[in-house]
Amino acid sequence: MSVDLLPRPNPRAPLIASGLIAVSVVLLAIGSYIGLFHAPPEHFMGDVQRIMYVHVPTAWTAMLVLVVAFVCAIAFLFSQRWKWDAWLEASIEVGVLLALLLCVQGSIWAKPTWGVWWDWDPRLTSTAVLCFAFLGVLALRRFVEDPLKRATWSAVATIIAAADVPIVYMSVKWWNSLHQTQSTPQTVASSMVTPLRINAFGILFLAAGFLVLRSHLAQRRLAGELAPPLPERAEAHVQPTLGGAS
Amino acid sequence: MSQLVAALRKDLLLSWRSRAQAAAVVVFGATALLLLSFAVGPNAAALRQLAGGFLWVALLFSSTLALAESFRAETEQKGMEGLLLLPANPVSLFYGKALANWLQLMLMGMGLLPVLIVLYDPDLGRLWELCGILLLGTAGLSAPGTLYAGMAAQVRAQQVLLPLLLFPLVVPVLLAAVKASSLLLLGDPMGQAGSWALLLLAFNGIYWPLCGLLFGTVIEE
Numbered sequence: 147m148s149v150d151l152l153p154r155p156n157p158r159a160p161l162i163a164s165g166l167i168a169v170s171v172v173l174l175a176i177g178s179y180i181g182l183f184h185a186p187p188e189h190f191m192g193d194v195q196r197i198m199y200v201h202v203p204t205a206w207t208a209m210l211v212l213v214v215a216f217v218c219a220i221a222f223l224f225s226q227r228w229k230w231d232a233w234l235e236a237s238i239e240v241g242v243l244l245a246l247l248l249c250v251q252g253s254i255w256a257k258p259t260w261g262v263w264w265d266w267d268p269r270l271t272s273t274a275v276l277c278f279a280f281l282g283v284l285a286l287r288r289f290v291e292d293p294l295k296r297a298t299w300s301a302v303a304t305i306i307a308a309a310d311v312p313i314v315y316m317s318v319k320w321w322n323s324l325h326q327t328q329s330t331p332q333t334v335a336s337s338m339v340t341p342l343r344i345n346a347f348g349i350l351f352l353a354a355g356f357l358v359l360r361s362h363l364a365q366r367r368l369a370g371e372l373a374p375p376l377p378e379r380a381e382a383h384v385q386p387t388l389g390g391a392s
Numbered sequence: 393m394s395q396l397v398a399a400l401r402k403d404l405l406l407s408w409r410s411r412a413q414a415a416a417v418v419v420f421g422a423t424a425l426l427l428l429s430f431a432v433g434p435n436a437a438a439l440r441q442l443a444g445g446f447l448w449v450a451l452l453f454s455s456t457l458a459l460a461e462s463f464r465a466e467t468e469q470k471g472m473e474g475l476l477l478l479p480a481n482p483v484s485l486f487y488g489k490a491l492a493n494w495l496q497l498m499l500m501g502m503g504l505l506p507v508l509i510v511l512y513d514p515d516l517g518r519l520w521e522l523c524g525i526l527l528l529g530t531a532g533l534s535a536p537g538t539l540y541a542g543m544a545a546q547v548r549a550q551q552v553l554l555p556l557l558l559f560p561l562v563v564p565v566l567l568a569a570v571k572a573s574s575l576l577l578l579g580d581p582m583g584q585a586g587s588w589a590l591l592l593l594a595f596n597g598i599y600w601p602l603c604g605l606l607f608g609t610v611i612e613e
Contacts, residue, residue, distance in 0.1 A: 286556075286557060
């Protein structure tokens with residue numbers, strides 16, 4: 147396997163990322179304002195339901211970002227280009243962050259609504275399993291120093307973890323449905339759709355901004371790792387004690 | 393195919409020669425079963441209820457020890473490089489090792505069954521079907537387990553990395569195997585054990601080919 151293309155970080159990436167994040171802040175502010183003050187409270191759950199305006203967009207974006215990770219993993223294995231490795235690292239990190247946020251928001255909602263922080267609902271359990279599976283991939287990246295091995299292995303682990311997601315969901319659903327069925331009516335009134343949509347784009351832009359920024363960082367680090375050492379630095383490294391004498 | 397048989401023979405021979413190690417892993421599993429019963433307390437009815445779950449948790453914990461051990465010969469003396477230079481096909485190497493691990497895990501499960509019977513007193517009316525679930529469940533552990541052990545063997549902190557990667561992945565295996573075993577041990581009025589066995593079969597059907605396909609990229613230098 148030969149990877150001869152050095153990563154070329156785009157110098158304008160931080161600017162693009164700041165732009166995306168700025169747009170997302172504006173969108174989230176508008177969406178949350180409408181969601182908190184203009185949308186009607188839900189009939190049964192009252193104001194607690196308003197967490198939906200961040201919870202549902204987080205869920206959508208988390209799934210989307212993890213799909214991006216899966217695509218990057220396949221793209222790296224086929225094309226062997228470093229930029230896919232950088233994007234893989236970024237998308238797994240952002241995806242895990244969003245999935246963790248999703249669990250936290252879900253718990254905040256579940257405590258007043260169901261009376262418990264945690265329930266073995268299929269979606270909740272699958273999200274938690276997903277979190278741990280991708281945290282494992284992040285840990286793998288930390289433990290492997292060789293950039294090529296790290297990239298290949300994490301791509302393999304990402305593909306394997308992603309293939310597990312539908313199986314986990316089906317098995318947990320099946321497992322739980324033998325005890326109880328959690329009814330979750332997903333009918334949303336039109337007055338609630340506007341803030342939901344605005345926030346969905348807000349979180350999407352936020353995640354996109356993070357992805358651009360994080361993959362830029364990963365590419366810069368990779369460029370440093372892959373660049374041949376400078377001659378004088380290499381000498382200084384071999385003979386640190388003789389550095390002053392020469 | 394002949395390469396696969398040779399690889400399988402090599403791995404079985406290696407595990408046979410270090411059988412004391414395998415026996416120690418079974419003892420570890422038995423200790424885990426004993427400790428798990430302390431977590432519940434001396435309540436015979438509750439223990440009988442939980443027997444299926446405890447069997448699989450003990451098996452899962454001991455499987456990481458067995459799987460991590462399975463790549464020692466390949467990493468210690470750079471044996472994997474030698475095998476690849478022969479040249480051996482990575483796919484046959486994977487299936488040889490995965491089959492050997494499967495057999496070993498299967499025997500471990502069989503070794504834990506008597507301990508389970510003594511400690512938890514489950515109803516063993518459907519022992520053969522339980523062995524079938526053991527067969528399917530250990531197969532589900534061994535395919536991704538062998539792939540991840542191959543990665544973890546080459547890294548520092550392999551003791552942490554293997555369970556970290558493997559445990560979330562095999563949640564469906566654990567769920568299905570526990571559910572099916574519990575149904576077989578406690579009675580299955582609705583005949584659901586079969587559908588859990590099907591889920592195990594589906595998991596194996598996905599991961600045995602997928603891991604074999606990906607193993608080549610993992611060990612390539």
